[in-house]
Amino acid sequence: MFYTLDDSIRVIVMPSVSEIGERALIQQIMKHLTPMPDMPIPFWDDASALSLGDGRALVINTDMLVWETDIPAGMTPFQAARKAVVMNVSDLGAKGVQPMAFMPSIGVPSDYSVDDVLELVKGFEAGAREYGCYVVGGDTNEAYDVIISGVALGITDEKSIMKRAGGAQPGHILAVTGAFGLTSVGFTHLLGGLELSNEVKKAALESIHLPNARVKEGIALAETGAVTSSMDSSDGLSVSLYDLRRSTGFGFIVDNPPVHPLVYEFAETNGLDPLSLAFNGGEEYELVFTYPPSEESNIKAALRAVGCELINIGLVSETKEIVYKQNDNLIPIQQGGWDHFTAST
Amino acid sequence: MFYTLDDSIRVIVMPSVSEIGERALIQQIMKHLTPMPDMPIPFWDDASALSLGDGRALVINTDMLVWETDIPAGMTPFQAARKAVVMNVSDLGAKGVQPMAFMPSIGVPSDYSVDDVLELVKGFEAGAREYGCYVVGGDTNEAYDVIISGVALGITDEKSIMKRAGGAQPGHILAVTGAFGLTSVGFTHLLGGLELSNEVKKAALESIHLPNARVKEGIALAETGAVTSSMDSSDGLSVSLYDLRRSTGFGFIVDNPPVHPLVYEFAETNGLDPLSLAFNGGEEYELVFTYPPSEESNIKAALRAVGCELINIGLVSETKEIVYKQNDNLIPIQQGGWDHFTAST
Numbered sequence: 229m230f231y232t233l234d235d236s237i238r239v240i241v242m243p244s245v246s247e248i249g250e251r252a253l254i255q256q257i258m259k260h261l262t263p264m265p266d267m268p269i270p271f272w273d274d275a276s277a278l279s280l281g282d283g284r285a286l287v288i289n290t291d292m293l294v295w296e297t298d299i300p301a302g303m304t305p306f307q308a309a310r311k312a313v314v315m316n317v318s319d320l321g322a323k324g325v326q327p328m329a330f331m332p333s334i335g336v337p338s339d340y341s342v343d344d345v346l347e348l349v350k351g352f353e354a355g356a357r358e359y360g361c362y363v364v365g366g367d368t369n370e371a372y373d374v375i376i377s378g379v380a381l382g383i384t385d386e387k388s389i390m391k392r393a394g395g396a397q398p399g400h401i402l403a404v405t406g407a408f409g410l411t412s413v414g415f416t417h418l419l420g421g422l423e424l425s426n427e428v429k430k431a432a433l434e435s436i437h438l439p440n441a442r443v444k445e446g447i448a449l450a451e452t453g454a455v456t457s458s459m460d461s462s463d464g465l466s467v468s469l470y471d472l473r474r475s476t477g478f479g480f481i482v483d484n485p486p487v488h489p490l491v492y493e494f495a496e497t498n499g500l501d502p503l504s505l506a507f508n509g510g511e512e513y514e515l516v517f518t519y520p521p522s523e524e525s526n527i528k529a530a531l532r533a534v535g536c537e538l539i540n541i542g543l544v545s546e547t548k549e550i551v552y553k554q555n556d557n558l559i560p561i562q563q564g565g566w567d568h569f570t571a572s573t
Numbered sequence: 574m575f576y577t578l579d580d581s582i583r584v585i586v587m588p589s590v591s592e593i594g595e596r597a598l599i600q601q602i603m604k605h606l607t608p609m610p611d612m613p614i615p616f617w618d619d620a621s622a623l624s625l626g627d628g629r630a631l632v633i634n635t636d637m638l639v640w641e642t643d644i645p646a647g648m649t650p651f652q653a654a655r656k657a658v659v660m661n662v663s664d665l666g667a668k669g670v671q672p673m674a675f676m677p678s679i680g681v682p683s684d685y686s687v688d689d690v691l692e693l694v695k696g697f698e699a700g701a702r703e704y705g706c707y708v709v710g711g712d713t714n715e716a717y718d719v720i721i722s723g724v725a726l727g728i729t730d731e732k733s734i735m736k737r738a739g740g741a742q743p744g745h746i747l748a749v750t751g752a753f754g755l756t757s758v759g760f761t762h763l764l765g766g767l768e769l770s771n772e773v774k775k776a777a778l779e780s781i782h783l784p785n786a787r788v789k790e791g792i793a794l795a796e797t798g799a800v801t802s803s804m805d806s807s808d809g810l811s812v813s814l815y816d817l818r819r820s821t822g823f824g825f826i827v828d829n830p831p832v833h834p835l836v837y838e839f840a841e842t843n844g845l846d847p848l849s850l851a852f853n854g855g856e857e858y859e860l861v862f863t864y865p866p867s868e869e870s871n872i873k874a875a876l877r878a879v880g881c882e883l884i885n886i887g888l889v890s891e892t893k894e895i896v897y898k899q900n901d902n903l904i905p906i907q908q909g910g911w912d913h914f915t916a917s918t
Binding site (some may be wrong): 242243245247248250253254256257260262263267271276277278280282284286288289290291292293294296297298328329331332336338339340342343345349352353362363364365366368369370371372373377383 | 638
């Protein structure tokens with residue numbers, strides 16, 4: 229709250245959520261909440277967890293999709309509903325947890341067609357079954373826009389949960405499960421009107437319409453017991469690095485940016501910066517994690533067993549800096565991913 | 574879907590959700606979902622449940638509040654957020670389950686003030702603490718309207734869950750935990766402009782702005798082990814009776830309608846039907862349940878121990894009829910509560 233004092237008149241200007249941004253808002257929110265004692269995962273992580281009292285924990289996540297602000301043109305109700313599942317199970321995957329159940333709460337206008345509601349339902353069902361869980365209930369409401377709020381939950385051994393603050397140390401390797409930037413390219417096309425080659429267009433739109441969560445990869449990583457920090461990259465790679473810095477207390481040196489090959493091609497044709505496309509995207513569901521160098525072969529084997537190639541992109545650093553190391557230069561990486569409220573990119 | 578065939582032209586008219594209503598929509602939805610094996614609570618109940626494999630079940634519920642359609646004028650963000658907690662924990666209470674955690678997912682416009690978000694948060698915190706649970710996480714999003722989607726969950730012995738289909742038999746007593754109709758009176762005032770006496774106005778607006786969930790009452794009832802059917806009355810008393818008929822297979826004879834005394838006063842002054850106000854309201858969070866006559870003293874004592882008076886309102890009948898017995902007349906009770914989509918009252 230800002231005060232402007234002008235003699236006897238005090239004008240109070242209340243900031244809006246767009247003025248402070250999503251993360252500052254969450255910091256304010258936390259001050260008003262009583263933490264549950266003995267939470268297996270502290271606040272500021274991808275998901276919440278409750279101890280079941282027998283060594284197991286319930287891990288749960290909730291995420292909302294709002295049609296007007298979150299769903300790009302051309303996406304079908306089926307795809308939007310499936311994506312709502314992906315968003316939610318991705319956070320469980322990042323904690324190493326198999327989703328058990330999904331519950332959607334939907335709001336639709338009263339003139340929305342029953343057929344479109346059923347397309348949403350088929351998307352929930354398809355997404356849930358794809359990630360090995362069931363739709364176990366939900367809620368329907370009237371709203372002026374299509375709103376999908378989802379809840380995913382699973383049960384796991386409390387000790388196996390991969391936290392953001394899981395013991396990352398300087399010298400640990402920073403890694404990801406896939407390449408970045410295709411969603412940025414797709415949004416550049418959809419929102420900015422830039423034309424794409426057929427190959428790039430297909431890959432970019434598929435990354436937006438039919439994203440995949442890294443659930444089996446997260447479970448495989450958790451089983452190694454070697455991961456020292458983990459989160460998903462749904463708000464963009466650079467935001468993930470800033471979030472991991474908040475939780476681990478350390479910065480990162482990235483020397484192998486995970487840019488998708490098609491992103492290089494697109495960036496060159498259009499005179500754009502491929503690194504910016506890769507770091508500052510969002511709506512990507514790769515895992516970003518750290519592990520001690522001695523565990524590299526274990527980590528690589530665990531991921532390979534589920535069909536995923538380990539991509540090491542850098543190191544946890546002793547400082548708080550988050551930088552890109554190009555030859556001998558250290559270039560700061562700005563936090564430029566997706567913020568629901570400021571929508572800076 | 575309706576087909577009109579006109580020679581070679583086939584016109585397909587897709588019904589909207591308002592044309593078929595919420596319950597018919599849910600019936601359609603179910604056809605597209607694979608039920609989870611061994612769910613402790615089947616579909617069509619107040620909440621969902623997952624077996625924890627050791628005799629315990631996780632009971633979980635999700636409900637959404639949309640500002641424009643669900644929040645009456647004069648209600649504050651704090652009250653709306655607290656109500657979102659009440660709506661969700663009420664469903665757990667109806668199953669006899671102590672809420673353990675609450676997670677809100679909110680959508681707000683980007684120009685919404687941080688102060689108002691924090692008022693929402695204080696409402697979540699107050700509501701959660703009031704019902705003995707904690708806010709353990711959540712999600713913030715941009716939306717064109719204020720949307721609150723909540724999740725409440727708790728853990729209980731699987732056998733103690735009070736289901737809608739819990740074994741009600743003809744001759745069992747139909748009972749409620751409180752009187753009905755105050756919210757109807759309040760909405761008549763807020764939406765219809767009818768003036769109220771100060772006493773009625775205070776009680777009616779409080780019933781809307783600061784509703785109470787019957788959680789401790791539900792837990793007390795579950796502990797008797799004598800309840801044969803139970804649900805909350807959030808969509809109105811008559812809708813609850815129709816929902817219980819679907820689940821139990823039996824109808825009801827109501828001979829003691831639970832009309833709030835102030836509702837009689839208001840109805841008389843304004844020439845309205847007090848029974849209609851009491852049966853066809855909504856946003857009321859009493860429990861509607863059945864039990865065998867032999868258990869009456871147990872049930873009464875259990876409720877009294879938590880400060881609630883048992884109100885017997887009728888009997889489970891052998892037929893499928895849902896009727897009000899006035900002297901020797903049987904008058905059908907119509908299903909006239911709240912439907913999100915048709916909004917018939």
